Amino acid sequence: MRMKQVLRYSLLIIFLLWCTFHIASVSSAGSINAYGVESDNPYVVRRFLQDGKFIDEVIVPGRRPESYRAPKAIIPESSSAVGLISQSNVPAFDLSYGCSATSAAMMFGYYDNTGYPDLYTGPTNGGVCPMTNAVWGEGECPLSATHLGLDGRTIRGHVDDYWIAYGSTAPDPFIGNWTEHVQGECTGDFMGTNQSLKSNPDGSTTFYYYLDGSPLYDFTGLEPGNRDGCHGMKLFFESRGYAVTSNYSQYIYGYNGNTLGFTFEQYKQEIDAGRPVLIQLLEQNTMLGHTMLGYGYNETGSLVYLHDTWDHDSHEMIWGGIYPDHYEHMGVTVFIPTHSLVGSILLLLLDTP
Amino acid sequence: MKLIRFIGLWFLISCLMIFYSESEAVRPPLKPLGSEQLQKMAADADMIAVGTVISVRQSKTLQPPLETVTVHVAMAPEKILKGDQSSQLIKIEESYQQFFMPDIEIVPDGRNTSGKPVIAHIAGPAPPVGKYQEGDRVMVFLKFLNKSDQYCPLGSGNHDAYLGVFYITAEGVVSDKYRFSGGVAGYAKYEADFINYIISNRGETP
Numbered sequence: 001m002r003m004k005q006v007l008r009y010s011l012l013i014i015f016l017l018w019c020t021f022h023i024a025s026v027s028s029a030g031s032i033n034a035y036g037v038e039s040d041n042p043y044v045v046r047r048f049l050q051d052g053k054f055i056d057e058v059i060v061p062g063r064r065p066e067s068y069r070a071p072k073a074i075i076p077e078s079s080s081a082v083g084l085i086s087q088s089n090v091p092a093f094d095l096s097y098g099c100s101a102t103s104a105a106m107m108f109g110y111y112d113n114t115g116y117p118d119l120y121t122g123p124t125n126g127g128v129c130p131m132t133n134a135v136w137g138e139g140e141c142p143l144s145a146t147h148l149g150l151d152g153r154t155i156r157g158h159v160d161d162y163w164i165a166y167g168s169t170a171p172d173p174f175i176g177n178w179t180e181h182v183q184g185e186c187t188g189d190f191m192g193t194n195q196s197l198k199s200n201p202d203g204s205t206t207f208y209y210y211l212d213g214s215p216l217y218d219f220t221g222l223e224p225g226n227r228d229g230c231h232g233m234k235l236f237f238e239s240r241g242y243a244v245t246s247n248y249s250q251y252i253y254g255y256n257g258n259t260l261g262f263t264f265e266q267y268k269q270e271i272d273a274g275r276p277v278l279i280q281l282l283e284q285n286t287m288l289g290h291t292m293l294g295y296g297y298n299e300t301g302s303l304v305y306l307h308d309t310w311d312h313d314s315h316e317m318i319w320g321g322i323y324p325d326h327y328e329h330m331g332v333t334v335f336i337p338t339h340s341l342v343g344s345i346l347l348l349l350l351d352t353p
Numbered sequence: 354m355k356l357i358r359f360i361g362l363w364f365l366i367s368c369l370m371i372f373y374s375e376s377e378a379v380r381p382p383l384k385p386l387g388s389e390q391l392q393k394m395a396a397d398a399d400m401i402a403v404g405t406v407i408s409v410r411q412s413k414t415l416q417p418p419l420e421t422v423t424v425h426v427a428m429a430p431e432k433i434l435k436g437d438q439s440s441q442l443i444k445i446e447e448s449y450q451q452f453f454m455p456d457i458e459i460v461p462d463g464r465n466t467s468g469k470p471v472i473a474h475i476a477g478p479a480p481p482v483g484k485y486q487e488g489d490r491v492m493v494f495l496k497f498l499n500k501s502d503q504y505c506p507l508g509s510g511n512h513d514a515y516l517g518v519f520y521i522t523a524e525g526v527v528s529d530k531y532r533f534s535g536g537v538a539g540y541a542k543y544e545a546d547f548i549n550y551i552i553s554n555r556g557e558t559p
Contacts, residue, residue, distance in 0.1 A: 100476045166512040167478045169419055169450045199418060199452035204477025206454075211470045221471065229476070282474060286484070289476040326529070330474070 070324035073316035075305055076298065083271045084296035084305065089113045090276060092312040093133040096141035097159055100205035100229050100278070100291040101188035102309045105144035107276050107293055108187065108236070111337060112143075114274070118240045119143070122151045122185075132312045145188040146181075156181050162194040168202040190236040192227030205229040205291070207249050207280060209331055213258025215248040229291075230333045243338035249280070251331045252320055262332050264319045267304070268297050270334060277334055279306055279317070281327035290327050385532040386515055392554040394507055394517055398494040400436030401551060402443055403521070403544075404428045406489045415453055423448040426485045428493070434548065435555045436495075444502055445493065447509045449480040482509055483518035484529065490521040492547070519547075 078084050091109035096102045109129035112119040120129040120143050124136070133141040140150055146157030161174040161181055172195060174180045183189035192198035193205040200206060207229045208219045219228040230249045237244050253261035270277050271294070282289040296305030302319040317323040395401060410425040426445040433440060454473055483506055485491070494517030495504035508514035519526045525542040533541050540550040 098477065167481065169452060196418075196452075199454065200475070201452065201477060204475050206473050206475050208471050208473050211472050214469075216471060219471065226473070280474070280476065283479060286479045287474070288479045289474050291476040 070308060070310075070315045070317075072313045073305060075296065075314055081299040082297070083268055085110070085271060085274055085276055088131070090293070090295045090307070091129060091131045091133075092307040092314070093141050093144065093309065094138060094311055095309045096133060096139055097145035097163055098188055098191075098193040098203050098205055099309045100207070101144045101186070101191055101193040102141065103278050103291045103293045103307075104187040104191060104229070104233050104236070105141055106307055106309075107233075107278065107335065109143055110276055110295075115339075116240070116242055116337065118242070119237075124151055134312065142186060144186055145193070146186045158186050158188045158194070162188075162196075163202055166203050169196065172196045184239055187233065187236050190239065191229040191232030193229070193232075195227075197225075198227045199225065200227075204288075205232075207289075207291075207331075207333060209249050209251050211251075211256070211258075213251045213253065213255070213261035215250040215262070215334075217246065217248045219249075230335075233333070233335055237335075237337060244336065245338045246336040247334065249331060249333045252329060254320060255330050262334070264297070264302055267294065267319065267332065268299075271295065271297055275334075275336060277332050279304060279329065280331040280333060281323055282330040283327050289330070291333075292323075294332075385534040386528070386537055387534040388536045388554075390515055391537055391551075394494050394515060395435070395551055395555045397496070398435060398507055398517065398555075399497045400440075400443070400495040400504060401434040401493070401555060402428070402430045402436070402440075402495070403432045403434065403492045403548065404430040404443065404490070406485045406487055406491060409485045409487055418452055419450045420453045421448055421450050422480070424482060424485065426483075428491070432548065434551050443493075443495070443504060445483075445485075445495065445505065446498060446503050447482040447505055449482055449510055451480070478512065481512045481514075481516060481530070482506075483516060492519040492521060492526060492551075493517060 075084065076082050089110050091106045093102050093106050093109070096105065108116075108119045109131075112129040117128070121127050122142055124130060129143060133144075136142065136150060140147060142151040142153065142157075145159050145163075146153055147159040148154070148156050150157075156174075156178070158181070162172045164170055164173060175196070188194060188205075191205050192200055194200060194202045198206070206226060208216055208222075210216045216230075218231050218234055220231055222228075223231075228249070230247050234244045234247045250262040251258050253259070253263045255261055267277055276293050276295045279292045279294045280289060281292070290309075292306045292308045294304045294306045297303060297319075298305070298316075303316045304319055305314055305316055307313075308315050308323070315324075317329065320329050322328055405428065406426060407429050408425075408427040412423050412425070414421045414423070424445075424447045426447075428443040428445060430440055430443055454475070483491075483493075493504075494507045496507055497503075498505050507517035509516060516528065516530050519528050521544050526544060526547045527541070532538070537550075540546045
C-alpha cells in the first residue's frame with residue numbers, strides 16, 4: 001500500500017515538473033506582446049508569410065538618448081522663491097514618437113486634469129489623462145500619437161500612417177498604400193510631427209521663431225508644406241472644443257545676442273498663472289533640438305523644473321543653460337488657453353492653500 | 354489534502370517561472386556598449402585609429418524635398434591599432450539625408466508676419482553620424498568605402514547601430530550616442546587602458 005502511494009506521488013511529481021518546464025519554455029520562447037503577436041520583441045506589430053518566410057513588421061518608437069539622461073531633481077517645498085504647478089496634475093510621459101508631441105501631450109494632459117476634460121477622452125483612467133504613460137507601455141501615449149490597437153483604437157492612427165523608423169525621411173507609409181486616417185485625438189497629428197508631407201523626419205517637429213527675439217504668434221506663413229508645431233498645438237486644442245487666447249514661440253532673452261527675447265521673469269509669470277511652458281533646446285553642432293515641459297521654477301539659481309520626455313522623473317535646468325550636457329536652452333513655446341469656467345474654478349481651488 | 358497543497362505549490366512555482374521569463378523579455382532600445390559588442394566592432398573594422406581631426410568640410414546636394422549632407426573629415430593618425438600602418442592621412446566620409454529647409458525664411462506681409470526674418474528649428478533626432486571639430490582627438494572604428502582611400506565609421510547612418518566614433522577627453526574615452534557598460538566603462542576612464550583593451554580584442558596583429 002505504502003509502495004503504491006510512493007509510486008503514485010513520484011509519477012505525479014514527474015508529470016507536474018514536465019508541465020512546469022513546458023509552460024516556462026513556451027512562455028520564454030515567445031510571450032504574446034501588446035499587439036497580440038507571439039514575440040519577446042515588444043515592437044513587432046504584425047507577422048505575415050511571404051515567399052515561404054515569416055516577416056515581422058516592427059515599429060520602433062522614438063527613444064531617449066541613453067547617454068543624455070539627467071539626474072533626478074529634488075524639488076523643494078513651495079516658497080516665495082519657488083513656484084510650482086502642482087506635480088500631481090502635470091503628467092510625466094516618456095518619449096512617444098517625438099519629443100515635441102510628447103511635451104505638448106504632457107501640457108494638455110495637465111489641462112485635461114484642470115478643467116478641460118475633453119482633451120483626453122480615451123477609455124483609460126475613466127477618461128482622465130493619467131500622470132504617466134506607463135499604463136500604455138514604454139514609448140506609447142495616445143494623446144501624443146494614436147496607434148492601432150492602443151487604448152482601444154480599432155482603426156489606423158498616427159503611428160500607423162506616419163511612422164517608419166527613428167530619423168527616417170522616407171515618404172510616410174500611408175502614401176500610395178491606403179487612405180490617411182482623419183487627424184484628431186493626438187498632438188502629433190496637428191503638430192505635423194513625423195509627417196513627411198510636412199517635411200518632418202520621424203521623431204521630429206518644426207518650430208518657427210523671429211530672429212530678433214520677438215514672439216512669433218501662431219505662424220502659418222509656410223502652410224501647407226510646413227507646419228509650425230506651435231500652430232499645431234492650437235489646432236489640436238480647438239479640435240477638442242476649446243478656444244485659445246494666445247500661442248507663440250520666442251527665443252529667450254540673450255540668445256544669439258537678442259534683446260527682445262522671453263525672460264525668466266516672464267516664465268515665472270506663466271507658472272504662477274498655472275500654465276506650463278514648452279522649453280526649447282538646440283544642439284549647436286547639428287542645429288537639431290529637443291523639447292521639454294517646464295512646470296516650475298526656483299529663483300535661487302534661476303532653476304526651471306521640468307519633465308524631459310526621457311523618463312517619468314522631475315529634472316532641473318538653469319534658465320538659459322545647457323541641458324543635460326550639450327543642448328543649449330534657446331527658446332520657449334507659450335500656450336495660453338481661454339479659461340473655461342470649470343478650469344477657472346479648479347485653478348482657484350488649487351491656488352487656495 | 355496533501356495533494357491539494359502539493360498542486361497549489363506547483364501552481365505557485367509555475368507562476369513565478371512565467372513571471373520571471375516575461376520580465377526578461379523587456380528590451381531597452383539601445384543598451385550601453387558592452388565588451389562583446391566592442392569586440393565585434395573591433396573585429397568588423399577595417400581600420401581602428403587614434404588621431405586628431407585636422408579638417409572638416411560639409412557639402413549638400415539638393416534633391417527636393419530632401420537634401421543629402423556629406424561630411425568630409427581628414428584625420429592625422431597618431432596610432433593605427435588595426436589596418437594599413439603606412440597611412441599618413443585618414444579620409445572619412447559620412448552622409449545622411451534631411452528635409453531641405455532654407456536657413457532663413459522671409460515671409461511676405463499679409464501672412465501673419467511683418468516681413469521680419471523667421472527661422473525654423475527642428476526638434477528631433479540628431480543624424481546618426483559622428484560630430485567632428487578641428488582639433489578633436491578621436492578614436493575611430495572604420496570600414497572601407499567603395500571609393501579608394503576613403504573610410505566610413507561603423508554604424509554610420511543607422512540609429513540602431515553603435516557608431517564607431519569615440520572622443521578622447523580629459524574624462525577618458527566617451528561616445529556622445531551611448532554609454533559604456535560596466536566592464537568597458539572601466540577601461541574607458543583612461544585612454545591608454547582603452548587602447549590596450551582594443552589591441553587585445555582587435556582580431557588581428559598589425
